Amino acid sequence: MGGDHAPAEIIEGAVEAVRRHGVRLVLVGQAPRIRRELERHGVMGQIPIVHAEEALDMGEGALASWRKPRSSIAIACHLIKQGRASALVSAGSTAGVVATSRLRLKGQQGVMRPAIAVTLPTRPRPTVLLDAGATADIKPEGLVQFAALGTAYAQILLEVERPRVGLLTIGAEPGKGNKLTKRAHELLAGGTHGIEFAGNVEGHDLLRGDVEVIVTDGFTGNVALKTMEGTIRTAFSEIRTAMTSSPPARMGALLQRRRLQELRARLDPDTYGGGVLLGLNGTVVIAHGAARARAITAACDLAHRLAAGRIVERIRDQVAATRTSRFGRWTHGERDGGDRQEGDQPAAATVPAPAPAAREGAGTERTEPRPQVKGAEPPASG
Amino acid sequence: MGGDHAPAEIIEGAVEAVRRHGVRLVLVGQAPRIRRELERHGVMGQIPIVHAEEALDMGEGALASWRKPRSSIAIACHLIKQGRASALVSAGSTAGVVATSRLRLKGQQGVMRPAIAVTLPTRPRPTVLLDAGATADIKPEGLVQFAALGTAYAQILLEVERPRVGLLTIGAEPGKGNKLTKRAHELLAGGTHGIEFAGNVEGHDLLRGDVEVIVTDGFTGNVALKTMEGTIRTAFSEIRTAMTSSPPARMGALLQRRRLQELRARLDPDTYGGGVLLGLNGTVVIAHGAARARAITAACDLAHRLAAGRIVERIRDQVAATRTSRFGRWTHGERDGGDRQEGDQPAAATVPAPAPAAREGAGTERTEPRPQVKGAEPPASG
Numbered sequence: 001m002g003g004d005h006a007p008a009e010i011i012e013g014a015v016e017a018v019r020r021h022g023v024r025l026v027l028v029g030q031a032p033r034i035r036r037e038l039e040r041h042g043v044m045g046q047i048p049i050v051h052a053e054e055a056l057d058m059g060e061g062a063l064a065s066w067r068k069p070r071s072s073i074a075i076a077c078h079l080i081k082q083g084r085a086s087a088l089v090s091a092g093s094t095a096g097v098v099a100t101s102r103l104r105l106k107g108q109q110g111v112m113r114p115a116i117a118v119t120l121p122t123r124p125r126p127t128v129l130l131d132a133g134a135t136a137d138i139k140p141e142g143l144v145q146f147a148a149l150g151t152a153y154a155q156i157l158l159e160v161e162r163p164r165v166g167l168l169t170i171g172a173e174p175g176k177g178n179k180l181t182k183r184a185h186e187l188l189a190g191g192t193h194g195i196e197f198a199g200n201v202e203g204h205d206l207l208r209g210d211v212e213v214i215v216t217d218g219f220t221g222n223v224a225l226k227t228m229e230g231t232i233r234t235a236f237s238e239i240r241t242a243m244t245s246s247p248p249a250r251m252g253a254l255l256q257r258r259r260l261q262e263l264r265a266r267l268d269p270d271t272y273g274g275g276v277l278l279g280l281n282g283t284v285v286i287a288h289g290a291a292r293a294r295a296i297t298a299a300c301d302l303a304h305r306l307a308a309g310r311i312v313e314r315i316r317d318q319v320a321a322t323r324t325s326r327f328g329r330w331t332h333g334e335r336d337g338g339d340r341q342e343g344d345q346p347a348a349a350t351v352p353a354p355a356p357a358a359r360e361g362a363g364t365e366r367t368e369p370r371p372q373v374k375g376a377e378p379p380a381s382g
Numbered sequence: 383m384g385g386d387h388a389p390a391e392i393i394e395g396a397v398e399a400v401r402r403h404g405v406r407l408v409l410v411g412q413a414p415r416i417r418r419e420l421e422r423h424g425v426m427g428q429i430p431i432v433h434a435e436e437a438l439d440m441g442e443g444a445l446a447s448w449r450k451p452r453s454s455i456a457i458a459c460h461l462i463k464q465g466r467a468s469a470l471v472s473a474g475s476t477a478g479v480v481a482t483s484r485l486r487l488k489g490q491q492g493v494m495r496p497a498i499a500v501t502l503p504t505r506p507r508p509t510v511l512l513d514a515g516a517t518a519d520i521k522p523e524g525l526v527q528f529a530a531l532g533t534a535y536a537q538i539l540l541e542v543e544r545p546r547v548g549l550l551t552i553g554a555e556p557g558k559g560n561k562l563t564k565r566a567h568e569l570l571a572g573g574t575h576g577i578e579f580a581g582n583v584e585g586h587d588l589l590r591g592d593v594e595v596i597v598t599d600g601f602t603g604n605v606a607l608k609t610m611e612g613t614i615r616t617a618f619s620e621i622r623t624a625m626t627s628s629p630p631a632r633m634g635a636l637l638q639r640r641r642l643q644e645l646r647a648r649l650d651p652d653t654y655g656g657g658v659l660l661g662l663n664g665t666v667v668i669a670h671g672a673a674r675a676r677a678i679t680a681a682c683d684l685a686h687r688l689a690a691g692r693i694v695e696r697i698r699d700q701v702a703a704t705r706t707s708r709f710g711r712w713t714h715g716e717r718d719g720g721d722r723q724e725g726d727q728p729a730a731a732t733v734p735a736p737a738p739a740a741r742e743g744a745g746t747e748r749t750e751p752r753p754q755v756k757g758a759e760p761p762a763s764g
Contacts, residue, residue, distance in 0.1 A: 095553075133552055136560035170515055170604040171477075178518035178601040203608025207616040219560040220605055222552040223598075226585025227606045231613040234589040235649065239621065242641040249641055252634030259624040259631055267617065 001029040001055030001072040002092020004290050010091060011037040013296025018047060020297065023304040026085060028052050029072045050075060056092050058289060062099035073097055077104030080282035086312075087283040087303035091291045097284065098134055098277060105280040108312055110319045112142045114279035115218065116286070117153050118225060121267050122209030128154045128163075129206070129214045132275050133222035140183035143167070143215055147188060147195045148318040149278040150213035156309035157302070163212035166201035168220060176200060180217065194321040232267050274299060276306065283311050383411040383437030383454040384474020386672050392473060393419040395678025400429060402679065405686040408467060410434050411454045432457060438474050440671060444481035455479055459486030462664035468694075469665040469685035473673045479666065480516055480659060487662040490694055492701045494524045496661035497600065498668070499535050500607060503649050504591030510536045510545075511588070511596045514657050515604035522565035525549070525597055529570060529577045530700040531660040532595035538691035539684070545594035548583035550602060558582065562599065576703040614649050656681060658688065665693050 003010055007029055015038070017023040027034050031051040038044045052072035056064045068074065076088040077100065090097050098116070107114060115131035130150045135142070147165045154163035167185055169177035174185050177200070188197040198211045203224060206214065216224070239260075243253040274291065277284035283306045287299040385392055389411055397420070399405040409416050413433040420426045434454040438446045450456065458470040459482065472479050480498070489496060497513035512532050517524070529547045536545035549567055551559035556567050559582070570579040580593045585606060588596065598606070621642075625635040656673065659666035665688045669681040 136552065168605060170518065170601055170608075178599075181601075203605045203610075204612030204615070206609055207612055216605075217560075219552055219563075220602055223550060223585045223602055224605050224609045226552075227588055227609045228585075228613045230586030230589055231610045232617060233586070235614060235617040238645055238649070239642070242645045243638055245641055249638045252638040256625055256631045256634040259627055260621070263620055263624045267620070 001052070002058070002090045002097065002289075003287065003296075004058065004091075005292060006055075006091060007033055008037060009291070009293045010296050012041065013291075013293035014089075014300055015041045015043055015047070016293060016297040017300035017304075018043070021301045021304060023300050025300060026050055026076075026079060028076045028079070028088075029055065050079065052076075056096040056100070058093045060093055060096045062095050064093075064096045065100035065103050071096075071100065073100045074104055077101050077282070080105060085282075086307040087285060089285045089287060089296070089299045089303050091287040091289055091296065091299075093289065094133070094275075094286055097286050101277060101280055101282075101284045105282045105284070107279055108281045108316060110316065110323065111149070111279040112145055113138055114277055115146045115149055116221075116275040116277050117150060118275040119157070120206055120214075120228075122207055124209070125158055125212075127206070127209055127214060128157065128212060129168075129216070129221060129225065130278070131216065131218035131221050132225050133218045134277060135218040136222075137219070138180070138217045140180055140187055143180065143184040143217065144187045144193075144195075144322055145279075145319055146215045147197070147213065148193075148322050149315055150215055151195055152311060152314040152318045153276065153278055153306075154212045155314065156306055156311060158212055160212055162196045164196045164198040164210075165213040165215055166198050166205070166211040168202070168206075168214050168216035168224065169200045170202060172200055172202065174200070184215075193323075194318055236264055236267075276302070278311070278315060281312065283307060383434070384440070384472045384479065384671075385669065385678075386440065386473075387674060388437075388473060389415055390419060391673070391675045392678050394423065395673075395675035396471075396682055397423045397425055397429070398675060398679040399682035399686075400425075403683045403686065405682050407682060408432055408458075408461060410458045410461070410470075411437065432461065434458075438478040438482070440475045442475055442478045444477050446475075446478045447482035447485050453482065455482045456486055459483050459664070462487060467664075468689040469667065471667045471669060471678070471681045471685050473669040473671055473678065473681075475671065476515070476657075476668055479668050483659060483662055483664075483666045487664045487666070489661055490663045490698060492698065492705065493531070493661040494527055495520055496659055497528045497531055498603075498657040498659050499532060500657040501539070502588055502596075502610070504589055506591070507540055507594075509588070509591055509596060510539065510594060511550075511598070511603060511607065512660070513598065513600035513603050514607050515600045516659060517600040518604075519601070520562070520599045522562055522569055525562065525566040525599065526569045526575075526577075526704055527661075527701055528597045529579070529595065530575075530704050531697055532597055533577055534693060534696040534700045535658065535660060535688075536594045537696065538688055538693060540594055542594055544578045546578050546580040546592075547595040547597055548580050548587070548593035550584070550588075550596050550598035550606070551582045552584060554582055554584065556582070566597075576700055618646055618649075658684070660693070660697060663694065665689060 001007055011027065011034060014025055014027060018025060026048045028050045029052050031049050034049050035044065038047060052070060052075040054068045054071045056068060056071050056073060073090055073092060079085040080088060102114060113135040116134045117128050117130040118132045119126035120129055128150050130146055150165060151163050154160055167181055167188060169181040171177065174189065175182065185200065188195065201211060201214055206224060206228065244250045274287040277286060283303060285299045285303045287295055383389055393409065393416060396407055396409060400407060408430045410432045411434050413431050416431050417426065420429060434452060434457040436450045436453045438450060438453050438455060455472055455474060461467040462470060484496060495517040498516045499510050499512040500514045501508035502511055510532050512528055532547060533545050536542055549563055549570060551563040553559065556571065567582065570577060583593060583596055588606060588610065626632045656669045659668060665685060667681045667685045669677055
């Protein structure tokens with residue numbers, strides 16, 4: 001129910017994901033409206049619907065997750081906890097989706113903080129940047145975990161076995177940066193934890209495509225991402241002005257329109273935008289608020305690929321590898337007040353122990369309703 | 383002697399600043415080479431030269447300031463301390479210039495940390511962004527001081543009496559951001575300290591020109607600035623490819639070449655780049671390393687305007703205003719280990735008390751050699 005063009009474009013995109021990519025999915029939201037749309041596409045009865053009375057508004061932030069316990073996002077999280085789904089896709093407000101899914105899904109065992117991974121439009125293949133804004137304050141050890149999260153994500157998304165990881169900071173040499181990145185550099189350069197550390201990268205390297213993964217805190221990542229988006233918009237708007245400012249220039253513009261539109265589409269976050277929330281007990285794909293059907297189809301396909309690639313288990317293993325090398329001290333003992341994640345505690349306290357594996361374990365049929373594992377369901381408010 | 387095109391382009395730009403803007407300046411560097419250049423321009427004997435044996439290499443960082451106590455930058459700082467100049471211009475390596483001038487000039491009284499202010503190519507007038515990289519780790523109170531530094535700078539540069547100041551963070555609402563910016567927002571919103579606080583701005587607002595000053599820590603500011611530069615370069619390079627990828631497109635490109643070159647020049651940091659180091663006992667204008675004569679002329683003119691506008695005194699008053707309102711506790715007591723600034727101490731400990739005022743006090747003749755205040759000179763290594 002989230003997104004500027006919900007539910008029509010969302011449902012159209014989902015239907016296409018079922019048809020084209022064979023994704024098995026459940027639609028969560030106001031049942032009568034969803035039914036109407038499915039009828040329009042002639043697939044009534046072929047896609048399961050779970051009713052949700054409420055929906056988060058696009059303007060709603062983190063508090064909405066408390067105010068609306070029956071929102072479509074909250075219900076979708078519930079389906080994941082029940083084992084009836086292993087990933088969710090939403091085009092709702094990022095703040096609302098992140099807060100609700102953190103609250104409902106909880107952090108996965110051993111992961112200190114979740115991160116939003118986005119892809120930057122580099123060539124020949126995209127670059128994964130994380131964290132794009134889930135966790136604004138983080139410790140150096142948390143950045144090392146983000147490197148593990150990003151490695152797991154890039155392995156599936158880019159099909160690269162050992163993705164190179166760069167640390168976003170303000171100078172190429174190890175000693176450059178702020179206290180956070182200097183310490184994180186030391187930890188990452190320490191090696192032997194399954195991360196292919198490629199050293200520091202700077203702001204002007206973001207679009208170079210020299211590494212597969214770029215790691216930063218959620219504050220810096222969000223500023224950098226929005227700076228990039230704003231700069232691309234300004235550049236194209238100024239170029240449009242320059243290109244139509246005289247009769248010969250206007251003539252030239254006509255000759256180039258299609259190429260520039262293609263380029264704009266490739267660089268415009270409205271097209272490539274969106275992100276994946278990593279580190280929770282279930283994968284959350286956050287499509288851009290302005291997403292149209294095509295972007296939703298891509299998001300459903302991505303959710304399907306991540307579930308099939310066992311992203312949650314892969315992250316668990318990857319993070320465990322960072323822990324066993326030289327960071328034995330901190331991963332479990334970590335406490336810093338503030339908005340501490342439940343995931344810092346052994347997950348067994350709230351979720352029956354083998355649950356994450358059970359929910360993610362059965363190969364490629366990740367998004368199919370699977371009532372048989374319902375027994376693992378924790379209390380709804382858990 | 384610093385810069386990719388030193389000393390020829392630097393001297394040509396300086397000569398032009400003297401001719402066109404009536405700036406009174408001293409050239410510091412290898413005297414024989416400077417003399418040759420001045421002869422070439424037919425102004426031998428008209429511009430004073432101070433010999434400096436050494437020069438920082440472009441690749442040299444902070445350590446160079448210790449290794450080369452007789453570098454041209456160190457000597458130029460010495461002239462400021464002697465009261466023979468009130469500002470310096472360099473196209474040398476930013477790290478080297480910042481480290482040397484922090485070491486030689488010291489922080490001005492009451493200012494916790496220096497900041498580099500840069501201008502972003504917004505319309506109708508540029509926006510001041512600080513800190514672009516002088517201080518990577520800062521406290522919320524330090525960000526409030528940066529707002530004061532930026533206000534003083536924008537008053538002179540943009541000729542706006544009450545520049546609006548935005549705080550760079552990751553959400554429009556006061557509660558958004560990391561710990562640093564949330565606390566800084568509280569302090570700035572507290573008001574009554576001569577700062578026109580306009581609230582939060584985000585990454586995509588940097589090029590909108592909605593405020594005159596944008597305040598951030600040196601880490602975030604540096605990442606954002608370099609992200610913007612890298613994005614502009616990528617966008618233009620991709621546009622060039624798109625515009626010349628087919629015969630009709632190439633024809634179109636010919637018709638638009640001039641407009642796009644103008645736009646590129648306006649947005650390209652090689653053209654508008656550079657920054658001003660604020661918060662020291664003297665103003666340091668850091669031109670872009672690739673600066674040509676025209677950029678150097680502009681930098682000399684800016685240094686002249688800032689000196690004439692009494693930037694150091696203005697900052698002193700502006701910072702004092704933030705202190706007397708509600709921040710009485712911290713400004714002088716501030717200590718946090720690490721690379722503590724000498725400026726935190728009463729300046730009288732190293733510099734005779736009225737010295738900063740005396741050096742900056744005499745109105746518009748800021749860049750003129752003034753041997754009469756030589757008596758105020760502190761020990762050279764101070």
